[in-house]
Amino acid sequence: MAIFEYDFMRRAFIVGILLAIIIPCIGIIVVLKRLSMIGDALSHTSLAGVAAGLIMGINPILGAIAACIAAALGIEAIRKRIPKYSEMSIAIIMSAGVGLAGVLSGFVKNAANFNSFLFGSIVAISDFEMILVACISCAVILAFILLYKELFYIALDERSARLAGIPVKTVNFIFTILTAVTVSVAARTVGALIISSLMVVPVACAMEFGKSYKQTVLYSICFAVFFTVVGLFLAYYARLKPGGTIVLIGVFCLVLILFAKKIMAKILLTMNKL
Amino acid sequence: MKKIASLLLSLMLVISLLGGCTPTPSTPSVNPSENSGITEKLSVYASFYPMYDFALKVGGDKIEIANMVPAGTEPHDWEPTASDITNLEKADVFIYNGADMEHWVDKVLESLQNKDLIAAEASQGLTLLEGHHDEEEDENAEEEEEHHDPHVWLSPIKAKREMENIKNAFIQADADNKDYYEANYEKYAAEFDKLDKEFKDTLSVLPNKDIIVAHQAFGYLCADYGLNQIPIEGLSPDSEPDPARMAEIIKFAKEHNVKIIFFEELVSPKVAETIANTIGAKTDMLNPIEGLSDEQLAAGDDYFSAMRQNLQSLKAALQ
Structure with missing residues (x-):
């Protein structure tokens, strides 16, 4: 097929599918913890890391990863202090991150350099980024399989998980680090838009069908891969911007599913009445 | 003596207050408006780098010039801040490229109170190329009827014409130094021709x-x-x-x-x-x-x- 003729499209598919597998894994736990905006918050905070890295003369990607880890740990810490309103912790960290990025960017001498680290695109991926994404994907998949039960417990109810003897602190810590690293690298590689939406939209779709945790995980991965692949095809053949296309397909599917469900419910209701 | 001292003191206070209110542009260049009263140099603002460079070459030491877009910033999406507008209120000459480069110019010029400001469109009188149309730009084209390629300065010959327009604006603003501007322009016009020949x-x-x-x-x-x-x-x-x-x-x-x-x-x-x-x-x-x-x-x-x-x-x- 003509679309696979080009190296950059092959890369887009490889990296896109890898991320579509790992991000919903992180996403489902994040959603159950009521932290669905974490992807957005972390990718914004990583900008501060990029700026700090450029100012201090260290690799901006390392700076982004460090800032993301700090922000993710910060979100965890605030969430523990005010567990009732856990989404507030995200708003706080996000505004801190954006504010810091704004202030620090004033000190970055070469704005051009800054820009090149801010925006990623799924159709322009370098060798280094592809290897990085592959490594992170392995780590996330491995952690998700090994800690499958623990993560499930913690996501549903932290207190009973602790009572059941799960090392909640350690598992939370590992998960937080993985989330931070994934978001910071992926946002640089394919753009923040794809990351924050793949974390939530496929999970939302899967929740409409999944009857168990396991089913929901598998469905959300399927949905994410479906959105990415269809999005890339559509972007290529219809001459659209790939990032936005992938996201819009996801949201469109979700609306369609919700709509179809409502109609089905109405039909069932009227049939029952008859 | 006391009176003079207190007068001086209050004068200094007023000046320092004024100075504090004058927003400095975020450019490394000097702020011309602060000096305009004392040195009687033309206070010039240029919309972005080539305009700044051409104007500086023609104006030499007869002008105080500032570049509005900070160094290292992409000018296409740039927009002036409130302090930039304030500076324009006090400026003598404002130089911009035109040809759809600075989308903010019309709005800003309309809103200015500064009636003495000479706004010079450097690309005036040049034959412009049509902008290329892809789907996205067609949408924009509905809003602005004309759509030109603004990058006029990348042709040495057209850049020379831009410098000529800038020179004319300076002469209009400051006829006393006409010969000085003409001489500078002649010097760089030769440079442009040389560059053109090299290309x-x-x-x-x-x-x-x-x-x-x-x-x-x-x-x-x-x-x-x-x-x-x-x-x-x-x-x-x-x-x-x-x-x-x-x-x-x-x-x-x-x-x-x-x-x-x-x-x-x-x-x-x-x-x-x-x-x-x-x-x-x-x-x-x-x-x-x-x-x-x-x-x-x-x-x-x-x-x-x-x-x-x-x-x-x-x-x-x-x-």
Whole structure:
């Protein structure tokens, strides 16, 4: 097929599918913890890391990863202090991150350099980024399989998980680090838009069908891969911007599913009445 | 004595207060409005780097000039801040490129109270190229009826005409120094002609004519020297690349044996690198001279040196 003729499209598919597998894994736990905006918050905070890295003369990607880890740990810490309103912790960290990025960017001498680290695109991926994404994907998949039960417990109810003897602190810590690293690298590689939406939209779709945790995980991965692949095809053949296309397909599917469900419910209701 | 002292003191207080209120532009250059009253130099604001450079060359030490777009910033999406507008209220001459480059100019000029301000459109009277139309730009075209390629300054001959317009604006604002401005203009007009000749002599003998560039900035340059630009992006440089366009460019580059993909300093080189990697080409910088970085300015670079660097890059790419 003509679309696979080009190296950059092959890369887009490889990296896109890898991320579509790992991000919903992180996403489902994040959603159950009521932290669905974490992807957005972390990718914004990583900008501060990029700026700090450029100012201090260290690799901006390392700076982004460090800032993301700090922000993710910060979100965890605030969430523990005010567990009732856990989404507030995200708003706080996000505004801190954006504010810091704004202030620090004033000190970055070469704005051009800054820009090149801010925006990623799924159709322009370098060798280094592809290897990085592959490594992170392995780590996330491995952690998700090994800690499958623990993560499930913690996501549903932290207190009973602790009572059941799960090392909640350690598992939370590992998960937080993985989330931070994934978001910071992926946002640089394919753009923040794809990351924050793949974390939530496929999970939302899967929740409409999944009857168990396991089913929901598998469905959300399927949905994410479906959105990415269809999005890339559509972007290529219809001459659209790939990032936005992938996201819009996801949201469109979700609306369609919700709509179809409502109609089905109405039909069932009227049939029952008859 | 006491009276004078207290008068002086209050005067100093007022001046310092005024000074505190005067917002300094975020540019490294001097703020002309602060000095205009004392030195009687023309207070000039230029919308972005080439305008600044041309005006500085014509105006020399008879003007105080500031560049509105800070060094190292992409000017296409830039908009003036409130302090920039305040500075324009006090300026004598405002120089902008026009030809759809500064989309904010009309609105700002309308809102200004400064009736003595001479606003000079440097591209006035030049034959402009049509902007290229892809789907996205057609949507914009509905709002603004005309859509031109603003990158006039990249043709040395057209840049000379821009400098002439700037010179005329200076003479209009400050007729006393007419001879000075004329002399400076003559000097640099010769420089532009020389540059034009260098471009002609170098490029006409090269076998290839196709260049792949980051955004469609080199239309005037290509028109002058018989080159053909294939832009990755449209007239504005930063938007997400669309994969179909990238595929077309790769196909074209393979067919025409393009060895170098050009990127720009103020735009991320990621897409250019991706295309270059796919076809095994190299990347090099071709500067649309929309702004120079602080380092380049410190190293004494200007329009002419940047254009000569471009010529070297073009020569290497088209051989």
